[in-house]
Amino acid sequence: MRLLLILFLVQCSFLSAQFNVQGKVLDEFELPIGFVNITVFDMDNKKTIYNASTKEDGTYVLKDMPAGIYNIEFYSFGFEVKNIKQFNLAKNQTLHITMKTQDVEILDDMVVQAKKPIITQTAEKLMIDISQSNMVNVSLNDVMKRIPGMLVTNDGISYAGRSDIRLLINGKTTEYMDMQTLLKDFPADQISKVELIEQPGAEFEASGSGPIVNIILTKNAKIGSYGSVKTWGGEDDGLEFGASASIANYRNKLNWQTNIGYASPTWKEFLKIKRRVGDAIYDQLTIEPYNPQTSYVGGNVDYYISANHSIGIGTRYSFTDSDRVSNSNTHVISLHDTKHLISENYFERKTKNYNLNPYYEYQDQNNKIIFDLNFIRYNRDNTNYIFSKNDLEVFDNRKYNQDADIHIQTYKADYIKEFNDHYTFRFGSKYKDIAIENNLISSVQEVGSTDYIIEPINSNRFLIDQHILSFYGKTEC
Secondary structure, X not given: OHHHHHXXXXXXXXXXXXXXXXXXXXXXXXXXXXXXXXXXXXXXXXXXXXXXXXXXXXXXXXXXXXXXXXXXXXXXXXXXXXXXXXXXXXXXXXXOEEOOEOEEEEEOOEEEEOOOOEEEEOOOOEEEEOOOOOOOOXXXXXXXXXXXXXXXXXXXXXXXXXXXXXXXXXXXXXXXXXXXXXXXHOEHHHEEEEEEEOOOOHHHOOOOOOOEEEEEEOOOOEEEEEEEEEEEEEXXXXXXXXXXXXXXXXXXXXXXXXXXXXXXXXXXXXXXXXXXXXOEEEEEEEEEEEOOEEEEEEEEEEEEOOOOEEEXXXXXXXXXXXXXXXXXXXXXXXXXXXXXXXXXXXXXXXXXXXXXXXXXXXXOOOEEEEEEEEEEEEEEXXXXXXXXXXXXXXXXXXXXXXXXXXXXXXXXXXXXXXXXXXXXXXXXXXXXXXXXXXXXXXEEEOOOOOOEXXXXXXXXXXXXXXXXXXXXXXXXX
């Protein structure tokens, strides 16, 4: 029995052991290859276990990998994919890799080799010029796999552990397009450059905060049309469902995208608070179900007037109706007795959001001028009722009306001068006109009546009128 126990402990220790794999990636001339993507797959379920990339000197380390048998793939622009199959990891190992330059086409016994793309790293972004890499008969999916640090799986793309990546085409959103279809079908030979921006600047402030991959197309690229229809449904705290449809078209000078959708999710939130006020203890449980119903429609059109001039306009409208009832159950425990307070909080909230964004852009080999206008209209109408559901006279029934009307107009002009691949100057100006009106009307229910009396002392009105003019400049080197 003692011997069996020792063997069992040894076996468990072996199965839970972790090891490192390190090495160097070289080409046929034994020169190091930097920024090679390395992906480790589980042999059993083909899931991604590890993702890394080589340093500029071609070295890499895969740290703390569990013992097992894996497939390892090495991706890099201008080289054939290197597959290491059934790699048995049972100890720390050194694995040096030689990658073969990609042969693209054979014409009359002449081999045309793919040229290595130029990879430039600045403080702001990583730029990959693939216009001369002769990547043919491959898709955007193959391009993304070769971006240093990028992980491409069936679930989408991620970078440095973040999956909130935004994919832009010529600086414009692709949120109306299906990501999987875009990665699979988008032809790589229509791409001129790829920009990876880890920390987007102010020019991307309206789109979110995650990393950005900007796909810059060749001039007058003719990609075609993409569309998708999605529906979903389920049951959480009630029936929930939604549907959306989108279509995008890239054909020479005229590009457009549009989408429409409806969503009605359900969920429930619980809040439990226990606090002491004086000699009394308040033990509160609040249950708040949600069932917002949102409809939206949006799209944008871009037209390339010539090789240097383009104009476009984007718009989006959404409407949300969110009515709900929040129930609160509170025990008030004092030295002498315990009281039970039951209250209901009714919410009637309607929100409208409208956005219009026209622009003009001029661009040549070294200069770029952008005039961008952005108009936002946000409207909210919210009514809130609070009722006491038992005989405790803790508070009177109340009603709050809170509406908001927000107008934001932004006028922006940018000039970008690119002196060379290492030095860029940016100068711009932005003017914002902001008008906000926010009203709160507090009312108390009249005793013995269904009428409410306005309380001026507890009501207020906020008016904001701002005009902001700013100038900014930035040098990238």
